[in-house]
Amino acid sequence: TQLLEQSPQFLSIQEGENLTVYCNSSSVFSSLQWYRQEPGEGPVLLVTVVTGGEVKKLKRLTFQFGDARKDSSLHITAAQPGDTGLYLCAGTPTSGTYKYIFGTGTRLKVLA
């Protein structure tokens, strides 16, 4: 069974600080997605990375897919209270099934 471990599980920081969330596995994925879930809502896709070593930027958010396609990171620069939420990574196995593998989640709280 493929697993995705996210760290840290919880993060509480002050507005303006930087942070990095990690998503790690011993398995290779064909692609990896990051979702953000706000309280009372379903997850919403932030980005999909497909190529090993790929870096994508979305305003203050930077996403990286590991060279071996086994891990990924999300870096937020100058966090704002609006970044508060649950961040989930999701991998799609190379076997090409419909089974997305979701990470355990990182709950971020940004204090004003």
Add this chain to the structure above:
Amino acid sequence: DVKVTQSSRYLVKRTGEKVFLECVQDMDHENMFWYRQDPGLGLRLIYFSYDVKMKEKGDIPEGYSVSREKKERFSLILESASTNQTSMYLCASRPDWASNTGELFFGEGSRLTVL
């Protein structure tokens, strides 16, 4: 605006009751999913439907069944609810052409409490 709608946001049921969770999407997507979300466990797939009347078991199908009679509607059924089925249930959809890199569109979730 694309939309996945889950009929009940909050439900409280008693042990042994039959529970129906309804999900409707307006995007003409072929693929629909039911996930269960529990703290520290991420999202776990209960069932997947790749088209009308077609379904595949996910990772935790025990105690659940599904129905997909129409393309836009995917129902999750708990035949006899138990306390360990207390959880947040999320429905999602995606177009078939998206294969495995496609975005999942989620509903707002149904929080079920079984007493």
